[in-house]
Amino acid sequence: MRQMKFVDALREGMIEEMRRDPDVFQIGEAIGGMQGGIFGVTKGLEEEFGKDRVIETAISEGALGGVAVGAAAFGMRPVVEIMFGSLMTLVVDEVHNQAGSLYYVSGGKIPCPMVIRTCNWMRIISGPHHCGNLDATFMNSPGVKLVIPSTPYDAKGLIKASIRDNDPVVFMEYSPLYTLKGDVPEEEYIVPIGKADIKREGKDVTVITYGVGVHDALGAAEELEKEGVSVEVLDLRTVLPYDKDAIRKSVAKTSRVVITYEGYKTGGIGAEIAAFIAEECIEDLSAPILRVAGKDVPCPSNRRLIEGISIGMKDVVDAIRKLMA
Amino acid sequence: MQPTSGEMLGIYETMLLIRTTELKMVELFKKGEIEGHMLPCLGQEAIPASLAKVYADTDYLVTGHRGGGHYVARGCDYNALWAELYGRVDGVTKGRGGQIHLMDMTKKAMTGNAVVGQQWGIATGAGFVARKRGVMVVAVGGEGSTNRGVFHESLNMAAVQKLPILYVIEYNDRQMWNVCSETTAGERIATRALAYGMEGASVDGNDVLAIHAKAAEFVRKIREGSGPCLLECITAKWTDSVSNLRNLPENVEAMKKPDFDPVLRFETRLRIDGVLTDSLDLQIKENVRQKLQGALSFALASPVPDRYDGIDEVYSQPV
Structure with a gap:
């Protein structure tokens, strides 16, 4: 199987869609030229598709969000890059109030096919305005x-x-995942939205997670295998709407749940997932649900202080040991 | 180019239809027959009616608050407007959006948005589509919305990209009860166009021919590839929202002063020019009356929605 970096696979997916549909276009700040965005995700796209489909803009997140909604409502498929996840606060109205409500409030007449890509990087020294986490904000956005x-x-x-x-x-x-390598087939494929994936089968405890947390969970599973604990890793992949059937099935199998995610613990993704399990799967549980999540503290610009608030594989291992004790 | 006599009569009929619609909406709200948040465009009728004779059927229309007049002038489904105001299933958004979210995409019209200023970004997005499809966008908002940051972001982006957009400001000098002297720096919004290297102009927004002439000139330039233009139409709104009618007198007749009422002003002009006769006027008013009556009957015959209607229409592709 072909091995590819995350960033290259992501870019290949966008290139394929741009070749397939002339109404797909990219727009964002410094996404063109040879660098292609601060993380190089859109590198080389301008060369292939030109300035009309790889559109450079000023530092104007509000307009970018509005442009996405307007372009989508009138029939194109915009892909917007917002440089950092913490800057998603600047497009909350456009995503939550405008895009999220449009299909419903138009009486099911105006779909809004837009993508806003952004990047969370909480394990880096860049302070609270670059290293925040807004995952939970958009989990609370119907539509x-x-x-x-x-x-x-x-x-x-x-x-x-x-x-x-x-x-x-x-x-x-x-x-942290951009440089991660993995199998990517040559032939075309789609991963459906709304379907979770069991990244590792296990029978004693389920770790429900997504994004970078999947790798903490996989590391923890390997570590605990030595101790005879069998860990199942459930990667949500789509956080909203999330795959309830996959959760029900895994919880029924293992009866123990750890939820790990990099965002802030209080009111985070884990709160919703835990509440869902409590409502619908409580009789399957043999232990309390544990959350391993970021502390409710703004991200400092200091490596040592970041260590004190962030989570990693070791925290997941500790949580699982606690459940198995 | 001045509109033909036929076009002028069309503009007059549209203004009357908007006026009649908005007054009926206020009346029914006061009686408690319809409910919800409504933003009448009484006093601003000349702007939507004139613009509708300038842009093409294939162009895109995006407005914010007070879009009801533009919805009507665009020729969007009039029966569905009234069913919407009554909250019925045959409303243009199935009774979900109400008066402040009127949208009829069969007419390429997003004529409602309740977050002041967000129409500027959305219209700019429509501008990228319009550029590709060879049409243009007419984007409309009150002067209050021009103090949102997204107004600046959008005009800057549109000017850099030379997007085919006519930005129209309905300057009615009121944001709730604040006036521009308290809130807005600079005399005119149109002068902001200079900052973006685009053309801008202020016109008397209660003068049909002035709006028509400048809008037509800008539309021609935009179609020739000039990039966006900014047209400021100075007008006055008679009231804020239906729930805040304190400044709308009980007797609307009192508002009908030639320098204040664009409908009366245009009627007078058409009569002086010999375009409008008594018999034509009667016929036009009868057309408007019948259209409203027909729409009211349609709306009242439409069922109220099931209370769970739409909860499965949050996503277009359920997963």
Whole structure:
């Protein structure tokens, strides 16, 4: 199988969709030229598709969000890059109030097929305005889909699905994953939105996660295998609307749940997933649900302080040990 | 180019239809027959009616608050407008959006948005589509919306990209009860066009021919590839929202002063020019009356929605 970096797989998915549909276009700040965005995701696209389909803009997130809604409502498929996930606060109205409500409030007459891509990078020294996490904000947005891939394979398949989807998609990338390598087939494929993926089968405990958390969970599973604990890793892949059947099935099998995610713990993704399990699967549980999540603290510009608030594989291991004790 | 006599009568009929619609809406709201948030465009009728004779059927229309007049002038489904105001299933948005979210995409018209200023970004997005499809966008908003940051972001982006957009400001000098002297720096909004290197102009927004002439000139330039233009139409709104009618007198006749009422002003002009006769006027008013009556009957015959209607229409592709 062909090996590709996450960033290259993601880009390949967008290129394929731009070749397939002339109404797909990219727009954002410094996404053109040879660099192609601060993380190089759109590198080389301007060369192939030209300035009319890879559109450079000023630092104007509000207009970018509005442009996405307007272009989508009038029949094109915009893909917007917002440089950092923490800057998604600047497009909350456009995503939540405008895009999220449009299909419903138009009486099911105006679909809004737009993608806003952005990048979360909480494990880097860049302070609270660059390293925040807004995942939970968009989980609380009816009409919006929130897609967060964890592997090169999923990144490509999900960006293709997101671009083809007729609803607004917030597509969160986690920066530590850009250089991650993995299997990506040569032939075309789509990863459907709304379907979770069992990244590792296990029978004692389910770790429900997404994005970079998947890799913490996989590492923890390997570590705990040595101790005879069998960990199942459930990658949500789509956080809204999330795959309830997959959760029900896995919880019924393992009876123990850890939810791990990089965002802030309080009111985060884990709160929703835990509440869902409590409502619908409580009789399957043999232990309390544990959350391993970021502390409710703005991200400092200091490596040592970041260590104190962020989470990693070790925290997932500790949580699982606690459940198995 | 001045509109033909036939076009002028068309503009007059559209103004009357807007006026009649908005007054009926206020009346029915006061009686409690219809409910919800409504933003009448009483006093601003000349702008939508004139613009509709300038842009083409294939062009895109995006407005913010007070879009009801533009909806009517564009020729959007009039029966569905009234069913919408009554909250019925045959409303243009199935009774979900109400008066402030009127949209009829069969006419390429997004004529409602309740977050002041967001239409500028959306219209700019429509501008990218229009550029590709060889049409243009008419984007409309009040002067209050021009103090949102997205107004600047949008005009800057549109000017850099030379997007085919006519930005139209309905300057009615009121944001709720604030006036521009309290809120807005600079005398005119149109002068902001200079900052973006685009053409801008202020016209008397209660003068049909002035609006028509300048809009037609800008539309011609935009179609020739000039990039966006900014047209400021100075007008006055008679009232803020139906729930805040304090400044709308009980007797609307009192508002009908030639320098204040664009409908009366245009009627007078048409009579002086010999374009409008008594018999034509009667016929036009009868047309308007019948159209309203027909729409009211349609609306009242339409069922109210099931209370769970639409909960499965949050996504276009359920997963």
